[in-house]
Amino acid sequence: MEHPIFELAPDHFPPLLKEIPDPPKKLYVRGALPDWNSLKFLTVVGSRKFTNYGREACEKLIWGLRGYPVAIVSGLALGMDAIAHQTALEAGLTTLAFPGSGLDPKVLYPATNSRLAQDILESGGALLSEFEPNFKATPYSFPRRNRLMAGMSNAVLIVEAEIKSGTLITSKFATEYNRDVFTIPGSIFSKNSEGPHMLLRLGATPITKEADLLEALGFSDENKEQSLELKYKDCSSDELKVIEILREPLSREDLLATLAMPIHKANTLLSVMEIKEMIKETMGEMRLM
Numbered sequence: 001m002e003h004p005i006f007e008l009a010p011d012h013f014p015p016l017l018k019e020i021p022d023p024p025k026k027l028y029v030r031g032a033l034p035d036w037n038s039l040k041f042l043t044v045v046g047s048r049k050f051t052n053y054g055r056e057a058c059e060k061l062i063w064g065l066r067g068y069p070v071a072i073v074s075g076l077a078l079g080m081d082a083i084a085h086q087t088a089l090e091a092g093l094t095t096l097a098f099p100g101s102g103l104d105p106k107v108l109y110p111a112t113n114s115r116l117a118q119d120i121l122e123s124g125g126a127l128l129s130e131f132e133p134n135f136k137a138t139p140y141s142f143p144r145r146n147r148l149m150a151g152m153s154n155a156v157l158i159v160e161a162e163i164k165s166g167t168l169i170t171s172k173f174a175t176e177y178n179r180d181v182f183t184i185p186g187s188i189f190s191k192n193s194e195g196p197h198m199l200l201r202l203g204a205t206p207i208t209k210e211a212d213l214l215e216a217l218g219f220s221d222e223n224k225e226q227s228l229e230l231k232y233k234d235c236s237s238d239e240l241k242v243i244e245i246l247r248e249p250l251s252r253e254d255l256l257a258t259l260a261m262p263i264h265k266a267n268t269l270l271s272v273m274e275i276k277e278m279i280k281e282t283m284g285e286m287r288l289m
Contacts, residue, residue: 003030003121005103005133020151020177024130030103031126034094043073043149045167046080046159047192054160057184062087064210073149080159092289095125098149100142102135109137146170155180161195168195182207249285
């Protein structure tokens with residue numbers, strides 16, 4: 001499917017982006033834009049040289065947003081940006097990418113994430129840039145796009161970052177624009193924890209579990225119930241049983257035992273639900289999508 005580049009009129013810019021002191025003069029888009037007023041936008045950024053801890057923390061927290069009206073914003077970069085986008089796709093969340101280049105596929109940066117960019121577009125997400133479509137990424141273009149990610153979002157989550165990391169530029173813009181800054185505490189022995197721990201000393205909100213993130217974003221259990229009711233309204237009774245059980249992820253073995261139905265029937269049911277992209281096996285556990 002083709003996703004042509006179009007220029008977004010300033011009147012249609014994300015509402016929060018219009019408020020910053022240095023909004024873009026132009027904004028180019030590929031893909032489908034969400035209803036800016038129906039979602040909360042969370043920018044998730046972190047180190048390109050991430051640790052297993054950082055990756056698992058990022059995945060767990062984004063999966064915890066499944067069923068809530070949240071869109072994940074990131075920069076399409078290698079490392080934590082790509083993990084944030086990919087996890088959002090797997091969790092069924094809208095995701096928007098701001099590459100440090102123009103949007104023409106010939107210059108899209110980094111080229112190694114071209115497949116991810118296409119997946120974002122096919123999922124109903126979008127790529128955005130203030131640069132001309134054929135603009136090639138330069139060192140100065142990344143801080144400029146970081147200000148847009150911070151400016152259009154309700155909050156910024158910093159996963160991992162060294163003290164001198166460019167990731168912290170995004171948190172600096174978020175603070176200047178009066179956006180919430182969240183971060184994940186890490187090991188005192190990891191250089192990737194130096195940035196988050198500095199942010200915590202400066203007053204960032206610590207995020208240690210999914211409930212922390214949901215509370216910081218202003219959500220309640222009622223929000224999730226309403227969203228899931230709409231999402232699963234056409235499911236069969238057996239599918240609803242699986243959905244109810246998987247409110248918390250389980251191993252396939254535990255899920256089969258809990259279902260208490262003939263093994264061939266249960267396996268067929270789970271296979272069909274995976275094909276319908278209702279559930280997914282990831283990190284050794286069955287999860288809702």
